[in-house]
Amino acid sequence: xxxxxxxxxxxxxxxxxxxxxxxxxxxxxxxxxxxxxxxxxxxxxxxxxxxxxxxxxxxxxxxxxxxxxxxxxxxxxxxxxxxxxxxxxxxxxxxxxxxxxxxxxxxxxxxxxxxxxxxxxxxxxxxxxxxxxxxxxxxxxxxxxxxxxxxxxxxxxxxxxxxxxxxxxxxxxxxxxxxxxxxxxxxxxxxxxxxxxxxxxxxxxxxxxxxxxxxxxxxxxxxxxxxxxxxxxxxxxxxxxxxxxxxxxxxxxxxxxxxxxxxxx
Amino acid sequence: xxxxxxxxxxxxxxxxxxxxxxxxxxxxxxxxxxxxxxxxxxxxxxxxxxxxxxxxxxxxxxxxxxxxxxxxxxxxxxxxxxxxxxxxxxxxxxxxxxxxxxxxxxxxxxxxxxxxxxxxxxxxxxxxxxxxxxxxxxxxxxxxxxxxxxxxxxxxxxxxxxxxxxxxxxxxxxxxxxxxxxxxxxxxxxxxxxxxxxxxxxxxxxxxxxxxxxxxxxxxxxxxxxxxxxxxxxxxxxxxxxxxxxxxxxxxxxxxxxxxxxxxxxxxxxxxxxxxxxxxxxxxxxxxxxxxxxxxxxxxxxxxxxxxxxxxxxxxxxxxxxxxxxxxxxxxxxxxxxxxxxxxxxxxxxxxxxxxxxxxxxxxxxxxxxxxxxxxxxxxxxxxxxxxxxxxx
Ligand SMILES: Cc1ncc(COP(=O)(O)O)c(C=O)c1O
Numbered sequence: 032x033x034x035x036x037x038x039x040x041x042x043x044x045x046x047x048x049x050x051x052x053x054x055x056x057x058x059x060x061x062x063x064x065x066x067x068x069x070x071x072x073x074x075x076x077x078x079x080x081x082x083x084x085x086x087x088x089x090x091x092x093x094x095x096x097x098x099x100x101x102x103x104x105x106x107x108x109x110x111x112x113x114x115x116x117x118x119x120x121x122x123x124x125x126x127x128x129x130x131x132x133x134x135x136x137x138x139x140x141x142x143x144x145x146x147x148x149x150x151x152x153x154x155x156x157x158x159x160x161x162x163x164x165x166x167x168x169x170x171x172x173x174x175x176x177x178x179x180x181x182x183x184x185x186x187x188x189x190x191x192x193x194x195x196x197x198x199x200x201x202x203x204x205x206x207x208x209x210x211x212x213x214x215x216x217x218x219x220x221x222x223x224x225x226x227x228x229x230x231x232x233x234x235x236x237x238x239x240x241x242x243x244x245x246x247x248x249x250x251x252x253x254x255x256x257x258x259x260x261x262x263x264x265x266x267x268x269x270x271x272x273x274x275x276x277x278x279x280x281x282x283x284x285x286x287x288x289x290x291x292x293x294x295x296x
Numbered sequence: 297x298x299x300x301x302x303x304x305x306x307x308x309x310x311x312x313x314x315x316x317x318x319x320x321x322x323x324x325x326x327x328x329x330x331x332x333x334x335x336x337x338x339x340x341x342x343x344x345x346x347x348x349x350x351x352x353x354x355x356x357x358x359x360x361x362x363x364x365x366x367x368x369x370x371x372x373x374x375x376x377x378x379x380x381x382x383x384x385x386x387x388x389x390x391x392x393x394x395x396x397x398x399x400x401x402x403x404x405x406x407x408x409x410x411x412x413x414x415x416x417x418x419x420x421x422x423x424x425x426x427x428x429x430x431x432x433x434x435x436x437x438x439x440x441x442x443x444x445x446x447x448x449x450x451x452x453x454x455x456x457x458x459x460x461x462x463x464x465x466x467x468x469x470x471x472x473x474x475x476x477x478x479x480x481x482x483x484x485x486x487x488x489x490x491x492x493x494x495x496x497x498x499x500x501x502x503x504x505x506x507x508x509x510x511x512x513x514x515x516x517x518x519x520x521x522x523x524x525x526x527x528x529x530x531x532x533x534x535x536x537x538x539x540x541x542x543x544x545x546x547x548x549x550x551x552x553x554x555x556x557x558x559x560x561x562x563x564x565x566x567x568x569x570x571x572x573x574x575x576x577x578x579x580x581x582x583x584x585x586x587x588x589x590x591x592x593x594x595x596x597x598x599x600x601x602x603x604x605x606x607x608x609x610x611x612x613x614x615x616x617x618x619x620x621x622x623x624x625x626x627x628x629x630x631x632x633x634x635x636x637x638x639x640x641x642x643x644x645x646x647x648x649x650x651x652x653x654x655x656x657x658x659x660x661x662x663x664x665x666x667x668x669x670x671x672x673x674x675x676x677x678x679x680x681x682x683x684x685x686x687x688x689x
Pocket of ligand 1: 647
């Protein structure tokens with residue numbers, strides 16, 4: 032096993048830019064099985080800074096209704112991890128920005144962590160977010176494999192994570208940290224409360240080594256720009272998927288969506 | 297003890313705590329405190345008192361003479377069906393509610409399949425004056441209606457789980473999502489030996505009272521604590537873990553787990569995890585899991601709502617690995633007929649889950665003078681609709 036001879040795009044991105052980053056999440060194989068590639072291409076063209084592609088799973092316990100539904104439809108469409116990696120390879124051939132896969136551990140275990148990493152590295156995946164693979168399990172069983180293929184593992188921090196553990200996660204992270212905005216599953220929230228702002232302030236004051244992006248509940252320009260006062264950027268998922276569900280013109284709607292969030296007011 | 301969980305939360309290659317970061321503080325608090333709390337004298341006094349005076353323990357070990365004649369063995373029934381609320385589930389909920397109070401939690405959530413765990417949870421919440429929310433698959437709410445009403449009478453809120461096959465797995469997903477969203481004041485009372493470490497060990501300890509009593513009851517009955525066989529049905533595996541617990545280190549005691557074959561192991565409608573499962577991760581632990589080659593969880597099926605689960609607890613996956621427990625399965629038909637037979641022979645209508653354990657006897661080898669303890673995990677009151685619809689009696 033050896034690292035492919037190329038720079039990790041997540042590292043490259045944060046070197047270049049560390050403010051107002053927009054990462055967009057969507058579920059592979061949704062709304063239609065072969066939409067994965069073109070949605071990613073439109074996002075890159077529209078100016079998204081990073082793409083997160085969800086690996087659908089039958090039992091997504093950390094996800095709210097919108098992503099649950101998209102995973103269900105994607106599986107019914109016939110999406111598999113095999114096919115997803117092929118699609119990512121195709122997407123990568125025309126897209127430079129970081130590609131991150133987000134999904135639950137079980138499908139990866141079934142493929143085999145080593146062959147998953149090998150194939151993901153060849154497809155051009157830069158990082159993975161696996162919510163149900165905690166830090167300790169990762170370190171004890173899988174870190175060596177991921178690192179040998181140059182794939183970053185992104186860990187989450189939540190409002191109930193202790194300061195001590197935030198430091199431990201910061202020490203073990205590279206690329207970036209995924210900050211979960213509030214206690215809850217994925218899904219849009221109307222706005223960010225005082226309690227959440229306090230939490231973001233607390234994180235900012237900790238002066239973490241790694242940049243951090245805030246996800247869960249970021250849905251529009253207001254929430255995006257509030258978040259960006261504290262962080263390197265934000266991750267939008269459910270709101271984007273809800274838009275896709277109702278769109279019959281991706282080529283217009285995806286750029287509009289990205290612009291509506293990023294545009295300076 | 298040989299089959300205890302290790303410090304990392306594993307039984308051999310199974311177990312662990314595969315949880316999202318949102319649940320880490322809660323599960324970590326449990327992990328670091330559960331042993332010291334449940335081993336404290338204050339906890340044990342309260343637990344013993346409630347088990348005796350509220351649950352009605354010890355439950356009888358009943359010699360089933362007509363069943364013994366028919367099946368040609370010496371068969372004892374461990375009467376968990378006589379526990380308050382009608383099943384073994386209450387042994388665990390009593391333990392966990394005391395623990396939750398020690399940990400300063402004020403709200404309780406639970407998942408339920410057959411509704412027995414939900415009722416047992418609603419019951420202890422009423423007892424302790426705690427708010428109670430129970431997630432239950434919509435299909436299960438229909439087939440176990442009396443238990444839904446019991447929970448409501450007890451003051452619990454029952455929330456239908458509408459995803460997947462709308463059974464136990466989906467109710468568990470919803471309960472976990474709720475816990476993720478309410479991490480501070482809420483304790484999740486998991487109803488079987490599943491979930492992230494330390495749940496499997498904690499629930500097994502609370503259920504181990506079953507085998508502790510069997511041992512002393514057999515001493516009174518026959519002069520030594522050992523049966524030749526202990527038989528229990530396996531959904532997640534909590535009644536089995538409790539019935540096996542104090543016999544696991546006695547290799548001469550043959551332990552048998554009976555899973556639900558549904559319409560047959562190869563029918564595509566089954567819940568026989570040890571026959572159909574491969575190692576995987578669901579609901580926080582690595583265990584045997586019914587799944588596709590792509591790692592998607594397969595919707596299980598059984599006529600019995602309490603056995604309708606695509607996994608088993610990691611302890612059982614390990615006991616299978618090392619050959620300590622024999623796993624067999626019984627189909628819907630075999631279980632229903634065993635349930636009707638027990639009703640006729642002994643005047644006991646068993647829960648359909650427990651009827652699987654009785655049906656399991658025809659799948660194992662034993663001699664005429666062997667002593668067999670069957671764990672009768674629950675009573676059939678909740679299953680009358682299913683018995684009536686099945687007919688054939
Ligand atoms: C009477 C009865 N027995 C058995 C079970 C299965 O659970 P476990 O395998 O955890 O004992 C249930 C679950 O609802 C039940 O109600």
